Amino acid sequence: MIERYIETENGRLWTASAGEGTPVVLLSGGPGAGYYLEAVATLLTESCRVIAVDARGCGRSGGEGGYGLNEAIEDLETIRRSYGLEKWTVLGHSWGGDLGLAYTLRQPEGIKALISVSATGVQNDRDWKAAYSRGREENLEEEPLFEFPQSPEVHRSLLTDWRKFIKRPELLREIAGVRVPALFVTGEEDIRPSWPVEQVAGLLPRGEYRQIGGAGHYIWLRKDSELKHVLTGFLERMKAGDGIHIRKMADDEPLPVELLLLADPSEELVSSYTRRGETYVTVCTEREEPVGVYVLLPAGSGTVELVNVAVAEDRHGQGIGRQLVMHAAATAKTLGYHTIAIGTGNSSVGQLALYQKCGFRITGVDRDFFVRHYPEPIMENGIRCRDMIRLSMKL
Numbered sequence: 437m438i439e440r441y442i443e444t445e446n447g448r449l450w451t452a453s454a455g456e457g458t459p460v461v462l463l464s465g466g467p468g469a470g471y472y473l474e475a476v477a478t479l480l481t482e483s484c485r486v487i488a489v490d491a492r493g494c495g496r497s498g499g500e501g502g503y504g505l506n507e508a509i510e511d512l513e514t515i516r517r518s519y520g521l522e523k524w525t526v527l528g529h530s531w532g533g534d535l536g537l538a539y540t541l542r543q544p545e546g547i548k549a550l551i552s553v554s555a556t557g558v559q560n561d562r563d564w565k566a567a568y569s570r571g572r573e574e575n576l577e578e579e580p581l582f583e584f585p586q587s588p589e590v591h592r593s594l595l596t597d598w599r600k601f602i603k604r605p606e607l608l609r610e611i612a613g614v615r616v617p618a619l620f621v622t623g624e625e626d627i628r629p630s631w632p633v634e635q636v637a638g639l640l641p642r643g644e645y646r647q648i649g650g651a652g653h654y655i656w657l658r659k660d661s662e663l664k665h666v667l668t669g670f671l672e673r674m675k676a677g678d679g680i681h682i683r684k685m686a687d688d689e690p691l692p693v694e695l696l697l698l699a700d701p702s703e704e705l706v707s708s709y710t711r712r713g714e715t716y717v718t719v720c721t722e723r724e725e726p727v728g729v730y731v732l733l734p735a736g737s738g739t740v741e742l743v744n745v746a747v748a749e750d751r752h753g754q755g756i757g758r759q760l761v762m763h764a765a766a767t768a769k770t771l772g773y774h775t776i777a778i779g780t781g782n783s784s785v786g787q788l789a790l791y792q793k794c795g796f797r798i799t800g801v802d803r804d805f806f807v808r809h810y811p812e813p814i815m816e817n818g819i820r821c822r823d824m825i826r827l828s829m830k831l
Contacts, residue, residue, distance in 0.1 A: 447498030450490040455481030465530025468591030470495025470584030479664040495584040505597035527551040550618040557632020571627025617642040623651030692726040699746035738774040769831040777828040783819035796827035
């Protein structure tokens with residue numbers, strides 16, 4: 437990494453950078469800890485320009501006082517401008533994820549995306565603290581080696597400010613209004629309960645939540661390859677999907693019927709699916725123009741069916757279909773489903789390849805499904821569409 441100190445009115449801030457590509461700033465937790473995310477940086481430097489930061493008063497950064505939340509956000513803006521970046525992706529771990537959320541609420545115009553890893557959420561909950569304390573007492577927390585000790589003064593100052601920040605009556609409305617894409621990741625075996633993080637992910641219109649099995653608070657210590665897959669997959673989707681986002685349709689919105697009929701030519705079946713399920717659309721950020729769609733249809737026994745996946749013909753080849761499928765899987769998991777199922781015609785060669793690349797496995801064939809349910813023959817890729825190929829994926 438190339439080190440760089442940035443001068444401010446209240447002392448120097450230590451930063452360092454490595455790699456080329458999408459700029460990603462890494463925020464350590466504590467609050468009050470020096471930079472300890474070297475392992476996470478290593479996961480990203482193949483495709484990203486990673487910027488490491490020691491917060492004011494921590495590690496190699498100076499500063500006499502001024503350790504509040506406002507100052508922390510101002511310091512991040514100073515660093516962003518000093519690196520000549522119009523926007524960057526913010527990746528915070530533990531309390532660094534909470535700082536990243538506050539930063540995104542205050543300065544959304546400078547944020548391309550938010551990634552929150554093992555954060556604590558907008559809460560100061562007694563039950564949450566009790567569960568965390570039990571885990572600490574039972575010595576269940578696996579930690580990396582820290583190069584620098586935590587600053588008690590910075591810790592107290594930032595924690596006090598954070599608790600004031602989350603009590604503001606307008607907070608939830610602000611979170612629900614953020615249009616920045618966001619990924620929230622937790623470890624299944626973290627001693628910190630994940631429900632506050634899941635709540636925040638659910639509030640954000642473009643929020644996603646992923647939990648990595650077998651991982652603790654410092655996910656990379658046990659599951660570095662899984663964490664890399666989740667992080668780089670999200671960043672690749674953000675890069676491929678510049679200018680678009682996926683959201684759930686409101687009940688009173690007109691359905692994108694033309695898009696829906698691209699996936700299923702039966703208006704009767706489309707009407708049935710959308711009436712019984714939940715419809716999500718990929719829209720252009722500037723004009724809110726739908727360019728993709730899918731429907732989640734409850735199927736019982738912890739299973740949800742993904743139907744009517746379609747992308748506007750002039751948007752093919754841009755990775756939107758994959759985004760829709762992966763977004764549907766993440767949404768289904770957040771909603772508590774254990775399995776997501778999908779079906780497509782034997783003639784849909786591209787769709788069969790896409791779904792299997794996304795992790796679906798073929799589970800069966802419903803022979804002559806399209807012959808029984810559609811009065812007119814369906815031809816695709818020069819093949820008569822007769823059979824429904826059933827696929828599913830465990831969440």
